[in-house]
Each structure stands twice: as structure tokens, then as C-alpha cells.
Amino acid sequence: MENKPLIQFKNVSFRYNDKAPWVLDNVSFTIEEDEWVAIIGHNGSGKSTIAKLINGLLFPQKGEILISGKKVDEESVWEIRKEVGMVFQNPDNQFVGATVQDDVAFGMENRGIPREEMIKRIDETLKAVGMSDYRLTEPHRLSGGQKQRVAIASVLAISPKVLILDEATAMLDPNGRKEIMQTVSSILDERNFALITITHDLEEIVQADRVIVMNNGQVWDEAKPRDIFTKKEALREIGLDVPFVAILADELKQYGIPLPKEPLNHGELLEDLWTLHLRT
Amino acid sequence: MDITFKNVTYTYQPNTPFEHTALENMSFHVKSGSFVAIIGHTGSGKSTLLSHLNGLQVPTEGEVTIGDYRLSREHKPSDLKELRSKVGVVFQYPEHQLFEETVEKDIAFGPENFGVPESDIKKRIEKASRAVGLSPELLKRSPFELSGGQMRRVAIAGVLAVSPEVLVLDEPTAGLDPRGQKEMMDMFYQLHREEGLTTVLVTHSMEDALKYADYVIILNKGAKYMEGRPEEVFTQKEALQKVQLDVPEIVQFLTAFNQKFHTSIPFQKQSEKELARSIQQVLKGDEEK
Numbered sequence: 200m201e202n203k204p205l206i207q208f209k210n211v212s213f214r215y216n217d218k219a220p221w222v223l224d225n226v227s228f229t230i231e232e233d234e235w236v237a238i239i240g241h242n243g244s245g246k247s248t249i250a251k252l253i254n255g256l257l258f259p260q261k262g263e264i265l266i267s268g269k270k271v272d273e274e275s276v277w278e279i280r281k282e283v284g285m286v287f288q289n290p291d292n293q294f295v296g297a298t299v300q301d302d303v304a305f306g307m308e309n310r311g312i313p314r315e316e317m318i319k320r321i322d323e324t325l326k327a328v329g330m331s332d333y334r335l336t337e338p339h340r341l342s343g344g345q346k347q348r349v350a351i352a353s354v355l356a357i358s359p360k361v362l363i364l365d366e367a368t369a370m371l372d373p374n375g376r377k378e379i380m381q382t383v384s385s386i387l388d389e390r391n392f393a394l395i396t397i398t399h400d401l402e403e404i405v406q407a408d409r410v411i412v413m414n415n416g417q418v419w420d421e422a423k424p425r426d427i428f429t430k431k432e433a434l435r436e437i438g439l440d441v442p443f444v445a446i447l448a449d450e451l452k453q454y455g456i457p458l459p460k461e462p463l464n465h466g467e468l469l470e471d472l473w474t475l476h477l478r479t
Numbered sequence: 480m481d482i483t484f485k486n487v488t489y490t491y492q493p494n495t496p497f498e499h500t501a502l503e504n505m506s507f508h509v510k511s512g513s514f515v516a517i518i519g520h521t522g523s524g525k526s527t528l529l530s531h532l533n534g535l536q537v538p539t540e541g542e543v544t545i546g547d548y549r550l551s552r553e554h555k556p557s558d559l560k561e562l563r564s565k566v567g568v569v570f571q572y573p574e575h576q577l578f579e580e581t582v583e584k585d586i587a588f589g590p591e592n593f594g595v596p597e598s599d600i601k602k603r604i605e606k607a608s609r610a611v612g613l614s615p616e617l618l619k620r621s622p623f624e625l626s627g628g629q630m631r632r633v634a635i636a637g638v639l640a641v642s643p644e645v646l647v648l649d650e651p652t653a654g655l656d657p658r659g660q661k662e663m664m665d666m667f668y669q670l671h672r673e674e675g676l677t678t679v680l681v682t683h684s685m686e687d688a689l690k691y692a693d694y695v696i697i698l699n700k701g702a703k704y705m706e707g708r709p710e711e712v713f714t715q716k717e718a719l720q721k722v723q724l725d726v727p728e729i730v731q732f733l734t735a736f737n738q739k740f741h742t743s744i745p746f747q748k749q750s751e752k753e754l755a756r757s758i759q760q761v762l763k764g765d766e767e768k
Contacts (some may be wrong), residue, residue, distance in 0.1 A: 439658070455759070
């Protein structure tokens with residue numbers, strides 16, 4: 200895979216005012232095109248600030264942020280926002296249209312996309328999120344999960360290079376969460392864009408290509424999910440959760456069962472145990 | 480306090496085109512001092528059920544008994560104040576209800592309204608803020624300067640300061656980070672034990688229900704779908720999946736393990752450590768063959 204850097208943070212520091220503590224402290228990382236990166240960390244670790252810096256809702260005091268090689272500043276911000284799509288936590292705070300299709304059209308209208316193209320994209324994106332039957336529905340009649348799917352369609356309609364889900368599943372029930380993540384992974388199979396999920400949900404973390412762990416405004420670790428979950432004690436110390444399967448794997452190792460790798464899900468752990476079972 | 484629902488039906492806007500039955504012929508009993516989890520997905524009637532517990536709603540049919548209080552259409556007590564001082568409800572996102580100038584005043588609002596003497600209120604504030612882990616120097620601050628997690632603690636302290644006997648919690652950890660969630664649930668559990676409270680927890684988290692509750696009630700479409708001890712209810716995978724609920728992860732894993740290895744390790748609320756030991760014995764059994 201030949202990957203180009205899409206988002207670059209270079210020694211970025213940010214605080215809300217001169218007297219406030221630094222929310223981000225000398226943060227550097229790169230996210231490549233077509234990559235799925237999960238950003239995790241306790242509340243107040245700086246995760247959401249990163250999202251707001253990427254699309255120029257905030258600007259850093261130190262360092263610089265590049266999107267497709269362009270520096271994010273007050274002049275480039277309107278260009279940048281065409282490339283960065285965001286979906287936030289509260290599904291009720293992001294609707295402007297009177298119907299689902301109006302809502303999807305809104306972002307495109309702002310970008311002067313021709314009517315014919317808009318109709319085509321409304322069809323395509325609502326189909327992608329499985330909401331074609333709700334084109335004329337009023338948004339307030341939708342469930343939380345459906346609302347977030349429409350919000351994702353609205354963002355996809357402007358063909359961003361990166362989609363940021365900022366705790367977009369946090370207020371949903373377990374079914375709503377599943378709906379969203381299934382929708383997102385099926386769209387990822389068909390379209391090319393980078394995905395950043397800012398989350399506490401362990402299942403979302405496991406699905407990502409790479410995880411950036413934030414702690415007190417700094418990058419604490421950056422690795423594949425499998426490698427992150429080998430550091431259980433340290434993760435707990437910075438206020439994060441460890442998946443059940445990782446905890447169980449640890450206990451099994453304590454009992455001298457030689458697991459060949461850190462399992463990411465039930466299936467992997469069962470397979471490894473089965474292999475050991477056959478060998479004996 | 481004992482809580483009993485006897486054939487309770489609740490209908491919103493009866494005899495209008497908007498008529499909607501949210502609870503249908505619901506009966507159950509919560510023993511005084513127990514910790515009950517109520518589970519069901521969105522629209523299953525959880526919120527309507529909760530609002531019967533302190534008389535915000537009165538059954539359209541049937542009867543609710545809470546301690547000595549009886550609530551039914553025919554029998555609506557004129558004074559619900561005493562009931563409400565005994566049943567503390569922590570609603571979803573309770574920090575949205577903060578309004579006072581200082582943390583201290585906000586916590587004092589409940590007990591003042593319920594006529595707690597001035598001399599006692601200070602003690603109540605101290606005790607409640609200690610219970611939720613708010614440090615004393617925050618008491619003089621504005622609640623709106625605090626972090627989200629701290630604001631929620633202030634709102635909960637306001638409920639505790641009334642010294643309720645029943646504590647009703649409607650998804651109390653929503654929106655907190657994992658550490659915040661665990662701290663909050665551990666805090667409620669400790670209060671439950673130390674104060675001998677009757678606790679009713681509405682949650683989407685099977686893991687929390689398994690960890691903290693001694694009884695579980697599952698709702699579906701306004702009716703009671705299942706009830707029992709967590710280890711009884713959570714092992715019925717198919718029945719739960721019918722109403723779009725999952726079993727806790729440890730039960731999922733154990734079921735899959737038993738199938739694959741043709742074993743029958745029972746689910747007994749064991750810890751990961753205990754489960755690992757059982758698995759080791761299965762594998763070790765192989766070696767001896």
C-alpha cells in the first residue's frame with residue numbers, strides 16, 4: 200500500500216487562553232490517506248481538541264497542522280473544511296433541514312454543487328447509510344442511531360478526504376452503536392477516505408488500523424490495537440478500559456497457558472486455545 | 480422500602496388520537512434493600528416506569544405501592560412531598576438541572592424544600608459531597624465552572640442530601656469516560672451498602688447489571704419480558720436476542736467455549752480469573768489423557 204500523509208500535526212500546542220493550562224502540549228502525529236485511526240484518552244485528555252484543530256474550529260498557538268500538505272490557517276480554513284467532515288456526539292444538535300433529504304442537501308448547497316449532482320449524491324449517500332426510505336421524513340422522528348446515520352450521509356455528500364466521528368456513538372444505545380459502526384465499515388469498503396474515530400468504545404478501537412492514545416494533552420502511545428492492549432496496567436492507570444478478551448488472555452497466561460498472540464476478539468482467543476488443545 | 484407494581488397500565492393521552500400505552504399490565508416486586516437493574520432498549524417503557532416510583536405519574540390502571548404509599552387512579556395521595564423525600568431520582572444527564580450560584584446552595588436546595596432544619600443542612604451538604612467525592616474547596620464555586628463529571632457529582636449530591644431510602648438511577652454513567660463510569664458505579668454501590676438503600680438502576684450496560692445488581696427486570700414494548708437473578712437471566716441468550724439485547728461478554732465467551740470444547744462450565748458470575756482457571760483445567764485435562 201502506498202500511502203500519502205493526509206493530516207500532519209507538527210509540534211502542536213494549544214490552550215484556550217493565556218492563563219489556562221495547555222490542552223495539547225507539543226503533539227505530533229501523521230494520519231495517512233485511507234487509514235482508520237482511533238483516538239482514545241480520558242475526558243479532558245485533548246482528544247476533541249484535536250478534531251477541532253483539524254477543521255480549523257480552533258487554531259494552535261504553537262506548531263502547525265497540514266491537511267493534504269496545506270497549512271490550516273484563517274485563509275485556508277474554507278478550503279480545508281471541504282476536505283474534513285465531522286459528526287459530533289449529540290444527534291439532536293446537528294440538524295438544519297426540515298426533511299432528511301434537505302438536511303443532506305444543506306452542506307452541498309453551501310458549496311454551490313449543481314442541482315443534478317446534488318440529487319445524485321443524496322441518493323447515493325442515503326443508500327450508503329441505509330436511510331433511502333426516509334428521504335422525506337422529518338429528522339425529529341428518527342431514532343438516535345438513524346439521526347447519526349443521516350448526519351454521516353450529509354458529511355459524505357461533500358466527499359471529504361477524512362471523516363471524523365467525535366464520540367458519535369456515545370449517546371446511543373447498544374443497537375444504535377452497532378448500526379453506526381456497521382454503516383461506517385460498509386462505506387469504508389466502497390469509498391476512499393480516512394476515518395478518525397474519537398471514542399471510548401472498545402469495539403470501535405479494535406476495528407481501527409492504528410490507535411493514538413492521548414493522556415494529559417500529550418501523545419501517550421501510538422500503535423496497532425493489538426499492541427495497545429498488551430499494556431493493560433498502564434492503560435488502566437491513565438483511566439482507560441481494557442477489553443474483556445484481553446483481561447481473560449492475561450489471566451490465562453498467569454495460569455501458564457502459552458497464548459501465541461494478544462487476542463483481539465473472542466474468535467481469535469478460542470482459535471488459539473483450540474490449537475493448544477489439539478497439540479496436547 | 481418495598482416497591483410493588485400490581486397490574487400497572489399507563490396510557491398517555493387516553494381517549495385521544497395520540498393515545499399511547501407505555502406500560503401494560505406490569506407486575507413485579509422489589510424487596511427493600513435490594514439492588515435492581517431495569518433493562519430494555521429505547522421505547523421499552525423504562526422512563527414511564529421510573530416516573531411512577533415517586534408519583535410523577537400515577538397508574539391508569541393497577542396499583543403501585545412504595546413502602547406505605549399506595550398510588551392508583553382511585554387512590555392518589557394528596558401530599559406526595561413525603562414520598563418524594565424518600566425516593567431520590569437521579570435523572571439522565573442530571574447536571575443539566577443545576578441552577579444555583581454555588582455548589583453548596585445547589586446541594587442545599589432539595590433538603591431546604593423538604594423542610595430540613597437549617598442546623599442540619601450544613602451537615603447534610605458535608606456528608607453528601609463527601610459521598611460523591613467532591614472536595615470541600617469546590618463548595619463555594621459556581622457549579623458551572625466545574626468539569627462535566629464534577630457537575631454530575633454535584634447534582635447527585637443534591638439528591639443524596641435529602642437522605643432518600645430509595646435511590647433511582649436513570650443511566651447515571653452516560654457520557655462519562657471509562658474511569659468516570661467505574662468510579663460512579665462503585666460510589667453508588669458503596670452508598671447502597673452503607674446506607675441500606677433500595678436501588679433501582681436503569682441501564683443499557685449488561686456488564687453493570689451483572690456486576691452490581693442482585694435482581695434484573697427486562698422490559699420489552701411496555702411489558703415485563705423476563706426477571707430473575709442476573710446469572711439466571713443473562714444465560715438465556717436466545718430470549719434476550721429476541722428483544723435485541725446481548726448477553727454480557729463473559730457469558731458470550733463461555734457459551735462459545737463450551738460449544739467448541741464440548742464442555743459444560745456453568746455461568747456462576749465468576750471473575751475472569753476464575754474462568755481462566757476452569758479453562759486451564761480443561762486444557763490440563765487434555766494433557767493427562
